[in-house]
Amino acid sequence: MTDVPRAPHRLALVNGRVYTQDARRPLVQALASVGNRIVAAGSSADALAAAGPEAEVVDLGGRAVVPGFVDAHFHFLGYSFDRQRVPLDRAASIEAVRQLVAPIAAQTSDPDAWIIGRGWDRNLWPGARFPTRHDLDGVTNGRPTMLLSRDVHSVWANTRALELAGITRDTPDPPGGRIEREADGSPSGVLLEAAGERVRALADRPSPEQEVVAARAAQEALLRVGVTGLCNFEGVEAVRALQTLEDAGELRLRVAAGITRGGLRAAAEAGLRTGFGGDRLRIGLLKLFADGALGSGTAAMLAPYDDGGPEDTGIPTIDLDELAGLMREARAAGIGVATHAIGDAAVRLVLDAAERVRADAHPAARSQILRVEHAQIVAPEDIGRFAQLDVVASMQPIHATSDMHVADRRWGDRCRGAYAWRSLLDSGARVAFGTDCPVEPPEPLKSIHAAVTRQRPGGEPPGGWRPEQRVSLAEAIYAYTAGSAAALGWGSRLGRLMPGMLADAVVLTADPYAADLATLAEIAVSLTVFDGRVAYQS
Numbered sequence: 001m002t003d004v005p006r007a008p009h010r011l012a013l014v015n016g017r018v019y020t021q022d023a024r025r026p027l028v029q030a031l032a033s034v035g036n037r038i039v040a041a042g043s044s045a046d047a048l049a050a051a052g053p054e055a056e057v058v059d060l061g062g063r064a065v066v067p068g069f070v071d072a073h074f075h076f077l078g079y080s081f082d083r084q085r086v087p088l089d090r091a092a093s094i095e096a097v098r099q100l101v102a103p104i105a106a107q108t109s110d111p112d113a114w115i116i117g118r119g120w121d122r123n124l125w126p127g128a129r130f131p132t133r134h135d136l137d138g139v140t141n142g143r144p145t146m147l148l149s150r151d152v153h154s155v156w157a158n159t160r161a162l163e164l165a166g167i168t169r170d171t172p173d174p175p176g177g178r179i180e181r182e183a184d185g186s187p188s189g190v191l192l193e194a195a196g197e198r199v200r201a202l203a204d205r206p207s208p209e210q211e212v213v214a215a216r217a218a219q220e221a222l223l224r225v226g227v228t229g230l231c232n233f234e235g236v237e238a239v240r241a242l243q244t245l246e247d248a249g250e251l252r253l254r255v256a257a258g259i260t261r262g263g264l265r266a267a268a269e270a271g272l273r274t275g276f277g278g279d280r281l282r283i284g285l286l287k288l289f290a291d292g293a294l295g296s297g298t299a300a301m302l303a304p305y306d307d308g309g310p311e312d313t314g315i316p317t318i319d320l321d322e323l324a325g326l327m328r329e330a331r332a333a334g335i336g337v338a339t340h341a342i343g344d345a346a347v348r349l350v351l352d353a354a355e356r357v358r359a360d361a362h363p364a365a366r367s368q369i370l371r372v373e374h375a376q377i378v379a380p381e382d383i384g385r386f387a388q389l390d391v392v393a394s395m396q397p398i399h400a401t402s403d404m405h406v407a408d409r410r411w412g413d414r415c416r417g418a419y420a421w422r423s424l425l426d427s428g429a430r431v432a433f434g435t436d437c438p439v440e441p442p443e444p445l446k447s448i449h450a451a452v453t454r455q456r457p458g459g460e461p462p463g464g465w466r467p468e469q470r471v472s473l474a475e476a477i478y479a480y481t482a483g484s485a486a487a488l489g490w491g492s493r494l495g496r497l498m499p500g501m502l503a504d505a506v507v508l509t510a511d512p513y514a515a516d517l518a519t520l521a522e523i524a525v526s527l528t529v530f531d532g533r534v535a536y537q538s
Contacts, residue, residue, distance in 0.1 A: 007054075012048050012055045015044055016064065018030065019497075021481050021497065028041045031503075032046070032047035041497055064508045069480050070227075070231075071434040071444070071480075073374075075152075076232045085116050086115065086147070097117075097120055105139060105145075115147075130154075133189030134189070135189070146203040153192065165202055179192075193296075208244075220252075220536075228504040229253065231434070232284065233285075235263065242255055254502070255280070257283060261326070273333060288337060289317045289318065298314050298315040320349055323349065339353075339373060340374060341375060342375075347375050347382060351386070370391045371391065372393055375394075380417055383424060393429050396433070396436045399439075401455060401465065404461075420469050448512070452520065473517065477512070507529075509538075
């Protein structure tokens, strides 16, 4: 017997307010899709006629519809497993962390079972001091323990974990990293940037089966908040888990899977260029690092931190020649590059490298995707270079409201150029929004609220933090849909609700364009359409 092909699914969303992100027709009443493509965007009659009599019809009852949100910067397996780790993001002191870890340590008698947590932030603690291994040793029951900082750029380990990783007073600081030390040179328990990799490699080793189970649950959680696509920055483990879901017909996200620096050569040899793959899983961008993070004090700065010493300018993790060389190597393979750069010195370094490679006599010198990830503080004289060099600013609005107090303390008056979405957009730069999840929660409406108010939910601070850098609601939603899709090479297929585009859409409980901006973070998702089918309904 031969299999009879199934007819494509037909869907019509009618009687709504559909914000298409298409400048030619920004607001329509209805959408229709056949299979995974939009076939009509117009009146309800248009949609019903295009979808046909066999269509599934959803009456929106006047509700607002936007494209499925595309998160431009995500760590999917990190998020998947973060849901299972000890949550430390609300711990207001070292003692509070100890109280959270102690009951976990008592749950098993296996002395070799790792305790893993994430989210501690010394900037929230009295004195803002780094913790030590001794703070953990008394509550971890002899079990090796690794606690990742909120920004994931610092590892806090107990003595047992350091011993297993072979980190002693004689261990030198690795390139691009630093081991915090006690007075006698012994490791204190905090490992910054690359120094933490030896512990992470031992602790963070889920099985492929565990990865798939965690990934399956995580994608359902993302559909509930309207995320239908993301640019993922992880290694082969994430690709393997996602491919397993795809092979089983279970993948319900569009993922541009990143390439690590260590995997660049293998990807090039295999011909895996940016955009290779299908409508759900495809090859994304090479991820590089130019510095660390604000919270860990490792973001590379042009001038010292306000609360540090004269040499305290962070940790650069790559030099100009090396970065430009890797951009060229990626370009030769047809791969775009996204470089993590938070401090103004790191941002300038990436722009300097981009200037070199854009000037090359090469057919792809101007077309290769080049992005700065985070760009949390940009020197005023570098703002215009993003547009001049066509470098995308991939930014996370909720970082601003999470970090504002730390930024004021550490960067002072330089915060005029911090999280500068308004300045970048006004300069003509392309801006894409995301969350850096699990550093921040994945809910798009929370990030959009931060972008348009520069406030935390509840109105802190009054008037907004550095409110001159706010953006409009329309700009924020565009950056989180069409802007993000374009920034990962999917702009011709994704991020707008118009005929020919992939049929991903989100129905909201309130119209953000008509809402009080202070309430944006409270808007929820009532229905998510992925690939032309209802994938979630509240």
